[in-house]
Amino acid sequence: MTYCVAIDLDDGLVFASDSRTNAGVDQVSTYSKMHTFEIEGQRLFVVLAAGNLATTQAVVNRLQREMEEAGQEGAAEPNLATVAHMSEAAEYLGRINREEQEKHSEALSKSGMKADATLIIGGQIAGEPPAIYLVYPQGNYITTSQHTRFLQIGESKYGKPILDRIIEAETPLGNAARCALVSIDSTVRSNLTVGPPIEVLVYERDTLEMDHYLCLEAEDEYLRSLTHAWDENVKKAFTDLPRFDWEHRHGRKDRGTRVSRRAKKKS
Amino acid sequence: MTYCVAIDLDDGLVFASDSRTNAGVDQVSTYSKMHTFEIEGQRLFVVLAAGNLATTQAVVNRLQREMEEAGQEGAAEPNLATVAHMSEAAEYLGRINREEQEKHSEALSKSGMKADATLIIGGQIAGEPPAIYLVYPQGNYITTSQHTRFLQIGESKYGKPILDRIIEAETPLGNAARCALVSIDSTVRSNLTVGPPIEVLVYERDTLEMDHYLCLEAEDEYLRSLTHAWDENVKKAFTDLPRFDWEHRHGRKDRGTRVSRRAKKKS
Incomplete structure (x- = not known):
């Protein structure tokens, strides 16, 4: 499994992800699930990926290739170098995700497996506000609202309560990054399929640069x-x-003070 | 959905459950998921139920009826009045659960629905140690271990991290009951399908009586x-x-101190 979270704050964006990938308990590997795409001073995107590893790798490679080929003859349009808004980036990622799944989904389903991938894309394009989007396997996507400032993919339930308590639009970036780490730590403790290294990326609004990136191994101080x-x-x-x-x-063994509301009646 | 938890401690047992039942978002009702069966001074059982409401009601009714009929001619054997060990109670509950599901599972599956129910049974029989068991829809069951002192059914992930942190065999009953409440509160906050009233039942080892029972409405002080x-x-x-x-x-807007580890390379 995987657990990734992205947080959209007044001050900027926070991304965090674990690095454990497994196809069965005896095939556990370490893969980064955080991928960055940047045109310095103009735009940057962070993609977090959960689901079928072959699909997410194919999607990430294609995002990278199509961005590098932008402007060349026959280049795919749109791509991350040319999308005008973050929502257009989400739309584009949704299409790429669906196309890459379709290449193998028939063969996979015969083996009882799925090509599904769920992704988060966040970042900022110069002149536009920062934003984060969650892209479903079907290619549709959602973003945050004033009251819901974070998006999660993968094994998301264990780590949701602390985010629900702490994260607001006004939360400082440092607190939000810490909260994301705590959220992932709770998940790691409760679920074997999520594990370090944990990656955290903090983006300060309007800098158009990756501001703070940490890759924390289990033994990181x-x-x-x-x-x-x-x-x-x-x-x-x-x-x-x-x-x-x-x-x-009463003390623990004092029988005399048992409360009067006793056994509930049945049914 | 539902969320129930049972905790097995050196000092006794703790049971807690929410009371929200839903068949779609517009059909939300309040049903207790905690059912008690007691022969005073001899044995007591607490059953927590998650899953198809028709199945769990049928199971609970049958447990009750067969216990009441114990000793009469033609009475079903075993039943909660006659099982010799807690594991036998779990085995019996597993069979009843499977039988009740089978009555309607074919018709339900035609409508794309399931008769599945998952239950927890805990308690004590005089002369035996207290114990808790989780009974799966298939009728098989598991109990606790020295390192895993609690069992959960239903929407269990949100509330697991706090149990993982706090609960040990030596945890006092009051702390464990409080932890169960916190675990349910975290779940209620993060998931609309789990809601109050919250029931808590605390059983002190070897008393063979329900020691403390609380049914807490949302506005309970x-x-x-x-x-x-x-x-x-x-x-x-x-x-x-x-x-x-x-x-x-640096302060938030100090550009000069950005860490040197910047954007990760892709793929």
Whole structure:
């Protein structure tokens, strides 16, 4: 599996992804799921990929090739060098994704497998606001709203609660990047198919450059200090919660104070 | 959907469940998913149910009826009044579950629906240790281990990370019940199909009685104070995390200190 998250903030964008790929428990490998495409000072895109590895690799290679061939005779149009808006980039990525899936989906389905890939594309084109889009295997896509500032792909449920609590449009980039790491750490702890190295990319609005990129191995000093502190802090947060009435009223083995609301009736 | 969790501790057992049932977004109802069966001073069982509501209701009714008929002529054997071990109760529940599903599964599958139900059964029989079992739709079942002290059914992923962090065999019953509530609260926040009232039942080992039962509506004072405190504490836990290097080194708009590891190369 995979877990990737992109966050759209007033100050810019944050991208984070794990690097574990598996085709069965005995075929686990490490592949980056974060891919960047940049024309310096003009536009940059970050693509996060989940799903069939052959499809996502084919999609990423084609995005790269078509961008490099832009302006040459017979070049594919549009491409990442020529799209005018982020939504057009999402539309283009959706089409490429569908086309690459279709090449092998029939053969794969005969083997009970799927060519499906789900992607996130985010970034900024000069003169346009930054944006992130989630592109489905069918080629359609969604973006964020004022109240939903993040998009997730892959094994997304374990890491969603902390994002729901912390992320708002006004969240500073550093906090959002930390929250993405915590979200991935929670997922790694709860699900074997998601694992380090964890990549984080922070983009500050209107810089049109990749501002901060980190690739954190499991033994990375910052990642260890972060996950250790988070574990300690969450445990402390938990310890400080209000007690049940029955915990105040008696010690553990005091039979006399059992609450009167007892067994529920059935059905 | 549904979310239920059962926890097996040195001090006893904790059960918790939400109460939202839906067949499509416009058909949302409130049904308890926690059912108790007790022969005072001799044995007690708690059943948590997820899946097809018709199946789980039929299963629970049958458990109840067969227990009540125990000892009468022609009574079904075994039943909850006669099983000798908790694993036998799980085996029995698995069979009942499969039989009730089979009654309607063919007709349901023609409509593209499933009769599947997944259940947890826990409790204690006098002279036996307390135990919890998860019973799959196919009738097979698993229990806990020294390192895995809890079992979940339904929409379980959102609420798993906090259980993974907090629950150990030695966790006191109050802490475990609170952790179950926090786990359900995280799920409720992240997934519309899980909702209050939330039921919690705490069983102290060897009492052979339901020790503490709470049914918490959304506006319940304790639930509100707990979820509010948890939200505050988690936000504080998050604020106290170690900063990235680049946050120390410069203010948000200082271009001069961008880290040297920049855009990753593609593919």
